[in-house]
Amino acid sequence: LKNRVNISNLNNMVYERDVVLSGWIINIKNIGDISFIILRDETGEVQITLKKEILGSLEFIKELSNGSFIVVYGKYIKGISKKYKEVLCNELYLINEPAAPLPIDENSHFDKRMDYRWIDLRDPQKSFVIRLISEFIKYSREYLYKNNFIEIFSPKIISSATESGSEVFELKYFDKKAYLAQSPQFYKQMAICAGFEKVFEIAPAFRAEPSFTSRHLTEFTSFDIEVGYISSHYDLMALEEELIVYSLNRIKENYEDKIKNLYNVDIEIPKKFEKIKMEDVYEIIGKNNIKDNGDISSEGEKILGKYIKDNYKNDFVYIIDWPWTARPFYHMKGEPMRDGRTTTKSFDLLYKGLEITTGSQREHRYSILVNQIKEKGMNPDNFKSYLEFFKYGSPTMGGFGFGISRFIKQLLNIENVKEVVLVPRDPNRLEP
Numbered sequence: 470l471k472n473r474v475n476i477s478n479l480n481n482m483v484y485e486r487d488v489v490l491s492g493w494i495i496n497i498k499n500i501g502d503i504s505f506i507i508l509r510d511e512t513g514e515v516q517i518t519l520k521k522e523i524l525g526s527l528e529f530i531k532e533l534s535n536g537s538f539i540v541v542y543g544k545y546i547k548g549i550s551k552k553y554k555e556v557l558c559n560e561l562y563l564i565n566e567p568a569a570p571l572p573i574d575e576n577s578h579f580d581k582r583m584d585y586r587w588i589d590l591r592d593p594q595k596s597f598v599i600r601l602i603s604e605f606i607k608y609s610r611e612y613l614y615k616n617n618f619i620e621i622f623s624p625k626i627i628s629s630a631t632e633s634g635s636e637v638f639e640l641k642y643f644d645k646k647a648y649l650a651q652s653p654q655f656y657k658q659m660a661i662c663a664g665f666e667k668v669f670e671i672a673p674a675f676r677a678e679p680s681f682t683s684r685h686l687t688e689f690t691s692f693d694i695e696v697g698y699i700s701s702h703y704d705l706m707a708l709e710e711e712l713i714v715y716s717l718n719r720i721k722e723n724y725e726d727k728i729k730n731l732y733n734v735d736i737e738i739p740k741k742f743e744k745i746k747m748e749d750v751y752e753i754i755g756k757n758n759i760k761d762n763g764d765i766s767s768e769g770e771k772i773l774g775k776y777i778k779d780n781y782k783n784d785f786v787y788i789i790d791w792p793w794t795a796r797p798f799y800h801m802k803g804e805p806m807r808d809g810r811t812t813t814k815s816f817d818l819l820y821k822g823l824e825i826t827t828g829s830q831r832e833h834r835y836s837i838l839v840n841q842i843k844e845k846g847m848n849p850d851n852f853k854s855y856l857e858f859f860k861y862g863s864p865t866m867g868g869f870g871f872g873i874s875r876f877i878k879q880l881l882n883i884e885n886v887k888e889v890v891l892v893p894r895d896p897n898r899l900e901p
C-alpha cells in the first residue's frame with residue numbers, strides 16, 4: 470500500500486490518474502450494473518463508482534456494509550456528482566468488516582455517542598477537534614521553545630492536595646496515602662527554586678469534582694507555565710497574551726477555511742486583551758453572581774464576557790486583583806480594594822465568557838507563606854515538603870494554568886468540553 474494517498478490529495482490531482490485509496494464505507498448505493506460507495510478517511514470523502522463492465526460482477530458488494538474498511542485501486546475521473554470527487558474502481562479489497570451494525574450515527578444521544586467515542590470520532594467534524602488540539606499544542610511549544618522555556622515533567626502521584634483539598638482522588642501508595650495531582654503547581658514552583666527561569670508542562674490533571682457541567686472533566690490536560698524573576702502578575706498576563714495570539718495566528722494561517730467550513734466560525738484575534746479589576750467586575754455582573762468568598766458564578770462570567778464583547782469587541786478579558794478570600798494560600802497579596810478588602814496579585818482569563826486560565830504572582834517568602842497557610846485555616850505541617858522549597862532562598866515567581874480543552878471549546882463554539890477530549894472522564898464515566 471505504499472502508493473496509497475489520502476482522499477484530500479485528490480484536490481491537487483489531475484483527472485485520469487491512477488490512485489490507491491483506503492478508508493471506511495459510510496454509504497453504499499446499489500443500482501443494478503453500477504454501485505456507488507462513499508468512502509471516508511481522516512481527510513475527506515470520495516465517491517467510488519463500481520461498474521459491472523469493469524469488475525465482472527458486483528455480487529461481492531453484498532459482503533460490504535457501513536463501517537467496512539477497504540482499499541480501492543482506481544482512476545480519478547471527472548464525475549457528474551456535485552458533492553463528491555469520483556474514483557472509478559478497478560480493484561477493491563476488504564480489510565475488515567464490522568462484526569455488528571454500527572451502534573450510533575450523527576443523530577444519536579450525546580451519552581451514547583461518548584460510549585462509542587471511537588466511532589463518533591469517525592465524523593470529520595468531531596475528529597478535526599482532536600487534530601486542532603494537537604496543532605495548538607505544537608504552535609504553543611514552538612512559541613515557548615523560541616522564547617527559551619524548558620518543558621518539565623512533574624510527578625502525578627503526590628503526597629498532598631495542591632488546590633482545594635476536597636477535590637482530590639486518593640490512592641494507596643504501598644503503605645502510604647497518596648493523591649493524583651490536581652495540578653503541577655508545587656513542582657513548577659520547585660523548578661524555579663532550582664534556578665530554572667522559564668518552565669512549562671502539558672500534562673494530565675485530576676479533579677474529583679462531582680460536577681456534570683459542560684466545562685468540567687475529572688481528568689483534563691493542564692497547560693502550566695511558571696516564570697522566575699517577575700515584577701508582578703502583569704508580566705504573566707503579557708506573556709500569556711503573546712502566547713495565545715501567536716498560536717491563534719498559526720491556527721488561522723493553516724486552518725481558517727477548515728474551521729469556517731466545519732464550524733462556521735471566524736477566528737478573531739484581538740490587538741490586545743482587555744483587563745478589568747475584580748471590584749469593577751462586581752458592579753457589572755450584579756450581587757446575585759457574586760459568591761460569599763468573592764468568587765463569581767459561571768453566569769457572572771458570561772455576563773462579563775458579553776459586556777466586554779459589546780463594549781470593546783473583544784472575546785478575551787483578564788479579571789485581575791482577586792480577593793484573597795477567593796484564592797489559594799500561595800497567591801501573593803496585593804493592593805487593597807476600594808472597600809479595604811485584601812486582594813491578590815492574580816488573574817483569570819475569560820474567553821467568550823468562560824474561565825480558561827488562572828494565574829498569579831506567588832508568595833515566595835517563607836515566613837509569609839507559612840502565615841498564609843494558617844490564615845486559610847490549614848496546618849503548615851501538611852505542606853511541609855512544599856514549604857521546604859522556599860526555606861533555602863527563592864526568586865520572585867509566578868505562573869498560570871491554562872485549560873486547553875476549554876480554550877478549543879470556546880474557539881469552535883462547541884457546547885460541551887467532553888467533545889474536545891479524545892476520551893472524556895466525568896464522575897460516571899470510566900469507559901471507554
Ligand code: AMO
Nearest residue numbers: 652654676685686689825826827828868869870872
Ligand atoms: P485552576 O484550578 O483554576 O488553577 O485550573 C487552571 C485551568 O485549568 C482548567 N480546569 C479545568 N478544565 C476542565 N475540567 C476541570 N475540572 C478543570 N479545572 C480546571 C481551567 C482553569 O482555568 N494551579 C493553578 C494554576 C496556576 O495558578 O498556575 C490551577 O490549577 O481552564
